[in-house]
Amino acid sequence: MTAPMRPGISACPACSAAPAAQALAHQDTVLEARIALSLPTIHCAACISAVEEVLNAYPGVHHARVNLTMKRASIEASPDVMPDALVRAVGAIGYEAHELDAGTLSATTTDKAGRDLLMRLAVAGFAAMNVMLLSVSVWSGAADATRDMFHWISALITMPVIVFSGQPFYRNAWAALRHGRLNMDVPITLAILLAVITSLWETSLSGAHAYFDAALALTFFLLAGRYLDYRTRAIARSAAEELAALEVPRAFLLVDGQETQVPVAQLAVGDLIRLRPGGRLPVDGVIVEGQTELDRAMLTGETVPVFAGPGQAVCAGEVNLTGVLTVRATAVGQDTSLHRMADLVAIAESGRSRYTSLADQAAKLYAPGVHILSGLSFLGWYLYTWDLRTALNIAAAVLIITCPCALGLAVPAVTTAASGRLFRRGMLIKDATALERLAQVDTVVFDKTGTLTQGTPVLTNLQAHPAEAMAIAMALAAGSAHPLSQAIVRAGAAAGLVPAQVHALQERPGYGTMGQWQGQSVRLGRAAWVGAQAGAQTSAWLQIGSAAPLQLTFADNLRAGAAQAVADLQEQGCNVIMISGDATPAVAALAAELGITDWQAEALPAEKVARIAALSVAGHKVLMVGDGLNDTAALSAAHASISPASALDAARVASDIVLLGADLAPIAQAVQTARAATRRIRENFTVATVYNVIAVPLAVAGLCSPLIAALAMSLSSITVSLNALRLR
Amino acid sequence: MEILVILIPVSLLLGGAGLLFFVWTVKSNQYDDPDGDAQRILSGQWDDHPKP
Numbered sequence: 004m005t006a007p008m009r010p011g012i013s014a015c016p017a018c019s020a021a022p023a024a025q026a027l028a029h030q031d032t033v034l035e036a037r038i039a040l041s042l043p044t045i046h047c048a049a050c051i052s053a054v055e056e057v058l059n060a061y062p063g064v065h066h067a068r069v070n071l072t073m074k075r076a077s078i079e080a081s082p083d084v085m086p087d088a089l090v091r092a093v094g095a096i097g098y099e100a101h102e103l104d105a106g107t108l109s110a111t112t113t114d115k116a117g118r119d120l121l122m123r124l125a126v127a128g129f130a131a132m133n134v135m136l137l138s139v140s141v142w143s144g145a146a147d148a149t150r151d152m153f154h155w156i157s158a159l160i161t162m163p164v165i166v167f168s169g170q171p172f173y174r175n176a177w178a179a180l181r182h183g184r185l186n187m188d189v190p191i192t193l194a195i196l197l198a199v200i201t202s203l204w205e206t207s208l209s210g211a212h213a214y215f216d217a218a219l220a221l222t223f224f225l226l227a228g229r230y231l232d233y234r235t236r237a238i239a240r241s242a243a244e245e246l247a248a249l250e251v252p253r254a255f256l257l258v259d260g261q262e263t264q265v266p267v268a269q270l271a272v273g274d275l276i277r278l279r280p281g282g283r284l285p286v287d288g289v290i291v292e293g294q295t296e297l298d299r300a301m302l303t304g305e306t307v308p309v310f311a312g313p314g315q316a317v318c319a320g321e322v323n324l325t326g327v328l329t330v331r332a333t334a335v336g337q338d339t340s341l342h343r344m345a346d347l348v349a350i351a352e353s354g355r356s357r358y359t360s361l362a363d364q365a366a367k368l369y370a371p372g373v374h375i376l377s378g379l380s381f382l383g384w385y386l387y388t389w390d391l392r393t394a395l396n397i398a399a400a401v402l403i404i405t406c407p408c409a410l411g412l413a414v415p416a417v418t419t420a421a422s423g424r425l426f427r428r429g430m431l432i433k434d435a436t437a438l439e440r441l442a443q444v445d446t447v448v449f450d451k452t453g454t455l456t457q458g459t460p461v462l463t464n465l466q467a468h469p470a471e472a473m474a475i476a477m478a479l480a481a482g483s484a485h486p487l488s489q490a491i492v493r494a495g496a497a498a499g500l501v502p503a504q505v506h507a508l509q510e511r512p513g514y515g516t517m518g519q520w521q522g523q524s525v526r527l528g529r530a531a532w533v534g535a536q537a538g539a540q541t542s543a544w545l546q547i548g549s550a551a552p553l554q555l556t557f558a559d560n561l562r563a564g565a566a567q568a569v570a571d572l573q574e575q576g577c578n579v580i581m582i583s584g585d586a587t588p589a590v591a592a593l594a595a596e597l598g599i600t601d602w603q604a605e606a607l608p609a610e611k612v613a614r615i616a617a618l619s620v621a622g623h624k625v626l627m628v629g630d631g632l633n634d635t636a637a638l639s640a641a642h643a644s645i646s647p648a649s650a651l652d653a654a655r656v657a658s659d660i661v662l663l664g665a666d667l668a669p670i671a672q673a674v675q676t677a678r679a680a681t682r683r684i685r686e687n688f689t690v691a692t693v694y695n696v697i698a699v700p701l702a703v704a705g706l707c708s709p710l711i712a713a714l715a716m717s718l719s720s721i722t723v724s725l726n727a728l729r730l731r
Numbered sequence: 732m733e734i735l736v737i738l739i740p741v742s743l744l745l746g747g748a749g750l751l752f753f754v755w756t757v758k759s760n761q762y763d764d765p766d767g768d769a770q771r772i773l774s775g776q777w778d779d780h781p782k783p
Contacts, residue, residue: 048770071767118757125757129750133743149732156739 035065038078038086039103040093041245045074050098057092064089073241075103104248117230117237123168124226130164131219135713138216142710154206157215161199168222169195171229185370187362187411193374194402195221201399204392212396217403217712224720225411232415232435235422242431243661247652254285257329270335278328280484284321287334290314294513295326296485296529300452302632303584307541308487310513310529320632320651325485326512360436361684362414369410377401380703397705403712404702405695409719413687416727421680424730429664430645430673437659439684440643441677443624447572447670448615448637450629451583451590454647455569455597455667456559460486460541462494463558468545470500472553476545478502479516479527487543488516488527490557515543523548540588559589561596562647564668569597571671578623582606582614584633611637628670630654645670676730683730687723694719 045054051069054076058067063084069076078089086102093100137153145153172195175188195218202213256265257275267285270276275291278284296308302320311317317330359367381398385391422432432438449455465473477495480488481502495502505518505525515528526533526546533546535554544552569579581602583590590604603614615637618625627634627641630650635657638644644658647665655661662669698715701707756762 048774051767051770052774052776069767070764071770072764121757122754125750125753129746133746136742149735152735160743 035079036082036084038080038084038089039248040076040078040086040089041101041103041249042069042074042076042093042098043101044099045069045071053096054093054098057096058089061089061092073245075245076100101249103245114237117233120171120226120230120233123171124223124230126164127168127219127223127226130160130168131216131223134160134216134219138213138709138713141213142708150211151206151209154202154213154215157213158203158206161202161215161219165195165199165218165222168226172222172225185366185374187366187370190370190373190402191221191225191406191411193377194218194399194406197395197399198403201395205396208392212709214399214403214709214712217709217716220713220716221403221406221408224408224716228411228415231412231419235415235419235432236435238426239422239431239433242426242663243433243655246648246655246661255279270332272332272335274332274335276330276332278323278330280323280325280327282323284317284319284323284330285335286330286332287317287319288330288332289316290328291331292329293326294511295328296324296513298322298324298486300458300631305452305585307586308485312513325483325510360414361439361681361688362410365410365688373402373405376405376699376703384705393705397702400702400705400707400712401699404698404707404715406716408716409691409694409723410688412720412723413691413727414684416724417680417683417687417730420727420730421676425660425669425673425676428669428672429662429666430669431661431663432659433661434659437643438677438680440624440659441626441674442681444577444626444643444674446578446580446618446623447626447628448580448582448611448618448641449569449599450627450631450634450637451581451585451593452559453630453649454628454634455562455565455581455593457562457665458649459560460490460557461560462490463556464554465494465498468553468555471503472545472547473498474500474503475505475520475525475547476527476555478505478520479508479518479525479545482508483510483516487541487555487557491527491543491555520547558592561593562665562667564666566597568667568670569599571668572674573598575671575674577626577674580614582611582637584608584631608633608636612640615640626674627658628667629658645673680730683727687726690722690726691719694722 042050042054045051051071054069055067058064058076058078061080061084064078064080067076067078076093078084080089090100090102134157137157141150141153169192172188172191175186176192179186179189198214198218198221202215202218205211205213253264254267254270255262255277256270257277262277270286274286276286276288280295290311290313292313294310294312297311297317298308299305299318299321302318308324311328316333319334377398380401381394384397385394388394418432418435418438421438425432452458468476473491473495476491477500480491480495483489503520505520508516508518510516511528511532513529514532515526517524517526517528519525525548527543530536530542530544530552533544533552535544535546535552541557541559543555543557545555546552572579578601579599581590581594581597581599583602583604584606585604587604590602594600594602603610606614611634615625615627619640619642624642627638627644628646629635629638629644630646632651632653634646635651635653638646638654638657643660645660645662646654646658647662647667648655649665650658650661660673694715698707698711701711761768
């Protein structure tokens with residue numbers, strides 16, 4: 004009954020950012036600019052007033068307001084106020100702040116559908132309470148004119164409310180019927196309408212039984228289920244949007260030697276783009292000027308940086324490490340190599356959409372059964388008594404009793420409780436059926452770079468070299484933003500070394516750093532540059548004078564909780580596999596460290612998909628955990644998928660669950676919670692069925708009064724909700 | 732039982748007023764930041780004079 008909802012797939016951040024960028028461009032024409040900041044560390048009244056005070060005092064800011072629930076500040080300011088200046092201003096008083104792309108976020112502020120549902124729920128609740136009070140007096144003995152008056156008042160309240168509040172069900176039912184299908188909303192609609200019509204008829208004939216309260220209670224409970232369902236998804240959506248909005252898509256365009264900051268969506272083929280160290284390429288292109296090393300881990304899984312110089316073609320998504328680059332764009336937006344991944348994703352995606360949720364499975368069994376049962380009791384009673392009124396009354400009673408009130412609550416209540424529990428542990432459930440699919444998993448496939456490892460290198464052989472050499476290496480590395488250099492500085496500082504006095508420091512982007520130490524020339528950089536033979540391991544080389552170069556080796560740092568997650572999953576009986584695009588020695592070493600016996604190195608994106616497809620064909624339910632672009636297709640092909648928050652936008656979109664923290668340990672707990680949640684859903688179905696089994700024979704026999712219907716409905720709904728709450 | 736003639740309309744009116752009040756709170760964005768509103772009331776910033 005929960006309609007399968009899937010976010011649109013975009014394999015390139017630039018394309019999904021295009022509407023956002025257009026929104027930004029539009030704002031430039033307005034005098035007021037809207038800026039959003041993410042404030043992850045605020046938590047109290049003092050934080051709110053401190054941040055608001057600073058922001059409101061900033062020149063050019065018209066209005067700033069902090070939202071503590073979303074840990075966000077929205078600011079209205081004149082267009083010349085730069086967001087990074089505000090980030091620094093807030094940072095100066097000790098609060099971490101990040102700019103959010105206001106265009107991407109705007110969808111969450113106008114949450115019309117949620118309000119609409121809440122309004123219908125409130126109206127139905129109000130009416131149900133009043134009619135229930137009137138019904139209680141009828142059940143407790145009001146007779147004759149008083150009873151008729153109470154019934155008429157109930158009818159007056161019920162009619163407009165049923166028309167207004169029940170609309171979501173009528174629309175869904177109509178949509179299903181028009182396509183010749185049955186869903187949970189068809190019996191719901193039929194039950195509500197039949198109950199109201201027979202009750203009106205009974206009331207006009209001064210009958211004793213009216214089901215106005217049942218029709219309203221039904222609407223109220225079912226709307227409550229819908230609203231819970233909606234809330235869970237809205238929270239996940241807004242958090243996912245916030246992750247996307249954190250990457251503000253801007254590029255530096257070179258026009259006549261002048262740099263201007265423009266939205267990525269405005270770039271065209273042939274534009275010259277300047278890319279500083281640490282920046283991610285927004286387009287495919289050719290290097291016109293500059294030398295550097297590129298980090299391609301997000302695209303291929305390789306951890307060793309690649310040298311790049313003029314004339315070389317580069318792909319969107321690669322990260323510039325050392326030098327300043329000027330790139331001429333050869334493909335932008337939809338045409339970039341990033342976007343070509345989308346084809347693979349689309350193919351893989353079609354496999355998974357065949358999953359039928361537990362609720363849908365139940366609806367398939369349930370809806371025809373209910374109609375047949377009600378139709379048969381109508382026919383039976385009509386043939387037995389030849390009285391249309393009695394027959395219709397009994398048919399209505401059967402429909403109301405069997406109406407999937409508890410079934411409508413069974414799934415959303417459990418999903419809300421489970422998602423809330425996982426959210427507190429830092430997991431964001433994006434897809435409605437993700438929990439059910441996660442519960443079935445028996446094989447877990449991990450990507451290596453950026454998933455099991457942090458993607459930041461650590462120096463491994465500090466002790467193998469003389470302290471003096473390391474001091475020189477530290478001095479040479481200190482001036483560079485290259486990840487390997489930073490690893491040397493970190494390792495040296497941790498070992499208590501002091502950088503040596505090196506003069507005439509000079510960085511050669513793409514090669515390394517050189518300088519003068521005690522009259523000798525010293526170099527730290529790539530193997531070829533210092534005259535050494537490059538090996539398979541990630542390494543930098545240090546040459547002092549004309550001596551033989553020293554090899555500094557690096558290993559990728561394990562992500563926190565990776566070992567625990569793997570061990571826990573294996574303990575739960577899952578088969579753990581590692582598939583990486585990285586070189587064999589690095590993958591083998593990590594597999595040995597984590598105790599993974601089944602691993603595959605140097606895998607292309609298509610090979611990852613093929614491996615997962617083969618596992619699925621063999622009857623395994625695969626959970627894919629990955630972060631790179633090369634994992635995107637595999638993420639969509641798997642039965643369920645998880646990606647860390649540090650993953651590329653495309654990978655996050657393709658996966659069902661996003662891991663908000665840096666720790667991997669919650670993955671094993673999530674599988675456990677998902678299994679518990681699915682067990683609760685099944686229990687809830689059983690509970691609802693037991694109530695039906697008791698009440699349906701009464702209804703068919705014509706012994707069911709409105710009082711019994713109300714009791715059965717409320718009791719089963721409350722039991723189901725309480726059972727779901729046990730998950731918290 | 733004539734009292735019902737007064738009591739039922741009164742109860743419906745009061746309930747309806749509550750419903751309208753709730754609709755107003757939803758329409759004026761009062762559920763956007765429940766945590767923030769809970770904390771803001773503790774702030775002494777506007778104790779002496781109202782926010783301009």
